Amino acid sequence: MKKNILEYFFETVDALPNKIAVSESNAKITFAQLDQSAQALANKIIATKDLIKVPIAVYLDKSIDLIIADIGITYSGNFFMNLDVKSPEDRIRNIIDLVKPTLIITDAQKVSIVKELTNSHIIQVDDLKLRDENYARIDLKRRLNKLIDTDPFCVINTSGSTGTPKGVVLNHRSYANYTRWGISKFNFNADTKLGVLSPVIFDHFHYELCLMMTTGAELVLLDNNQAMFPIKILENLKSSQVNYIFWVPTIMVNIANMDLLSRISLPELKMIWFAGEVFPTKQFNYWRAHFPESVFVNLYGPTEATVDCTFYVVDRILADDEPIPIGNSCNNTDVIILDDQNNIVDKEGEGELCIRGTSLAMGYYNNPEKTAEAFVQNPLNISYPEIIYRTGDVVEYNIYGELIFKGRKDTLIKHLGYRIELGEIEHLAINNLNLFKNACALYNQTKKEILLVYESESEIPITIIRKELSRVLPKYMIPTIIDRVDQMPRNANGKIDRALLRKMFC
Amino acid sequence: MKPKIILILSEIRPEFDFDSQINFIESGMLDSFDVVSLVTALDEEFNISIDGLDIVPENFSTLEAMVALLTKYGCK
Numbered sequence: 001m002k003k004n005i006l007e008y009f010f011e012t013v014d015a016l017p018n019k020i021a022v023s024e025s026n027a028k029i030t031f032a033q034l035d036q037s038a039q040a041l042a043n044k045i046i047a048t049k050d051l052i053k054v055p056i057a058v059y060l061d062k063s064i065d066l067i068i069a070d071i072g073i074t075y076s077g078n079f080f081m082n083l084d085v086k087s088p089e090d091r092i093r094n095i096i097d098l099v100k101p102t103l104i105i106t107d108a109q110k111v112s113i114v115k116e117l118t119n120s121h122i123i124q125v126d127d128l129k130l131r132d133e134n135y136a137r138i139d140l141k142r143r144l145n146k147l148i149d150t151d152p153f154c155v156i157n158t159s160g161s162t163g164t165p166k167g168v169v170l171n172h173r174s175y176a177n178y179t180r181w182g183i184s185k186f187n188f189n190a191d192t193k194l195g196v197l198s199p200v201i202f203d204h205f206h207y208e209l210c211l212m213m214t215t216g217a218e219l220v221l222l223d224n225n226q227a228m229f230p231i232k233i234l235e236n237l238k239s240s241q242v243n244y245i246f247w248v249p250t251i252m253v254n255i256a257n258m259d260l261l262s263r264i265s266l267p268e269l270k271m272i273w274f275a276g277e278v279f280p281t282k283q284f285n286y287w288r289a290h291f292p293e294s295v296f297v298n299l300y301g302p303t304e305a306t307v308d309c310t311f312y313v314v315d316r317i318l319a320d321d322e323p324i325p326i327g328n329s330c331n332n333t334d335v336i337i338l339d340d341q342n343n344i345v346d347k348e349g350e351g352e353l354c355i356r357g358t359s360l361a362m363g364y365y366n367n368p369e370k371t372a373e374a375f376v377q378n379p380l381n382i383s384y385p386e387i388i389y390r391t392g393d394v395v396e397y398n399i400y401g402e403l404i405f406k407g408r409k410d411t412l413i414k415h416l417g418y419r420i421e422l423g424e425i426e427h428l429a430i431n432n433l434n435l436f437k438n439a440c441a442l443y444n445q446t447k448k449e450i451l452l453v454y455e456s457e458s459e460i461p462i463t464i465i466r467k468e469l470s471r472v473l474p475k476y477m478i479p480t481i482i483d484r485v486d487q488m489p490r491n492a493n494g495k496i497d498r499a500l501l502r503k504m505f506c
Numbered sequence: 507m508k509p510k511i512i513l514i515l516s517e518i519r520p521e522f523d524f525d526s527q528i529n530f531i532e533s534g535m536l537d538s539f540d541v542v543s544l545v546t547a548l549d550e551e552f553n554i555s556i557d558g559l560d561i562v563p564e565n566f567s568t569l570e571a572m573v574a575l576l577t578k579y580g581c582k
Contacts, residue, residue, distance in 0.1 A: 225537060228536075228538035228540075228542060228561070229541070229561055230558060231559055231561065231562060232563075254542070258561070263558075416539075463516065463520035467520045467521050470521065475537060476539060
């Protein structure tokens with residue numbers, strides 16, 4: 001059994017040194033070059049701060065350099081946290097203040113921004129002649145021997161209702177477990193070519209990285225800015241002969257609505273995975289009709305359970321009004337459905353999906369309170385400590401015994417594949433920006449729009465609200481629709497009546 | 507047509523001056539989220555349906571490019 005994702009990578013590098021590992025629009029890197037560069041960076045990291053098991057942040061665009069940074073950090077015996085270079089500085093500063101990374105890795109183009117954000121040590125990847133120098137792997141391996149499989153691999157930030165994201169700590173064992181499940185179930189190998197559209201802060205991206213390291217698959221990095229021009233992305237898939245995608249439904253819905261699959265043929269594309277939000281079945285059926293030979297897999301899971309915990313390989317005709325099941329649990333993961341009284345739901349009725357197993361995260365970084373709320377003792381087990389993760393997602397079984405996602409217990413939403421706590425938008429608008437006394441954020445599932453309703457006697461110009469919000473919120477969290485009420489409707493307890501607001505505005 | 511486009515753009519990205527010669531896409535003034543909103547807003551405002559094949563960077567990089575695109579759809 002391997003203790004570390006790198007041990008899989010060593011085998012890949014030795015077996016396929018000259019094969020392409022990662023390609024981007026104007027550059028490619030082989031496994032041997034990637035290995036050399038990552039080692040060189042690891043040596044630089046150790047020379048700067050000789051520590052192990054500490055977080056190191058990466059502030060880079062999705063690029064070969066970022067992948068070198070992620071692997072280099074792992075080589076140094078530390079764990080990486082990719083930051084979203086598009087996020088407002090305040091948000092990045094909040095994350096850095098919470099996680100306190102020992103080092104930040106960036107490049108010449110972004111170093112001035114990073115200097116504004118932190119006093120941490122900074123390494124510029126483009127400062128190093130990474131690909132030209134030779135370093136010994138042996139000393140690094142000796143360092144890695146000190147680590148075990150439950151040591152962290154990465155930190156992934158998710159939205160938190162208090163305005164500061166939560167840093168989910170995930171270990172080597174859980175990523176190796178998920179990646180190996182994928183490989184054994186779907187036969188990924190060195191011929192696999194993945195079209196990577198996920199932003200670097202998505203858990204999908206971390207899986208794609210592991211898959212490349214483990215199997216020798218090639219990552220074809222697709223420019224996220226192209227996501228607005230779907231035809232460009234599809235042309236790119238065609239010219240790079242991508243055979244596997246793992247995407248968020250939003251872009252796939254756009255492609256269906258624009259009927260772009262009739263204009264371009266992608267004969268190589270055999271494996272189509274999607275996760276992160278509900279894929280409307282009508283648009284899904286459009287995709288399926290255009291790829292009758294391809295395998296479609298719907299996956300479901302929170303970042304806290306390492307990418308995904310359930311999957312459904314589409315194996316029958318689905319009616320346009322029938323939801324696509326999220327299926328059943330992946331190997332070596334168990335899902336338990338609990339009702340309000342913590343009784344198990346095994347056939348009929350709804351309940352909260354809870355997860356058990358190796359896939360569970362270690363918790364939230366520097367956040368024992370939130371960790372204790374979500375990672376709890378299995379209520380069905382009173383005999384010994386056993387942690388489960390409560391997702392807050394409500395599910396039920398269909399007649400085939402497959403799980404169907406029904407909704408949320410709280411105000412968390414999935415929008416454009418991002419997980420968003422609506423409370424975070426409200427909190428920042430009311431308490432940090434002092435824009436309004438009261439505001440309520442809602443989500444319109446059908447239109448996929450975030451709405452913000454604020455309480456005020458007079459109209460505040462939308463341009464001002466948008467401008468202020470964009471100082472603290474990333475783009476994907478800015479409400480599309482902003483509306484005003486004189487007074488918030490309230491229920492008998494004096495709480496804002498969200499259900500009524502939804503009726504009024506959604 | 508131009509003032510209408512500028513108004514739509516300024517509601518999407520209030521912080522920028524779109525009455526300029528800068529390339530909106532290359533300069534990062536418009537990103538992937540904006541283009542989706544922009545296409546929807548233009549479709550609604552001008553009562554057209556922009557074809558997916560026309561949703562390419564060249565058609566949204568400047569005001570002139572957008573005017574040319576809309577003209578192609580018969581807008582005045």
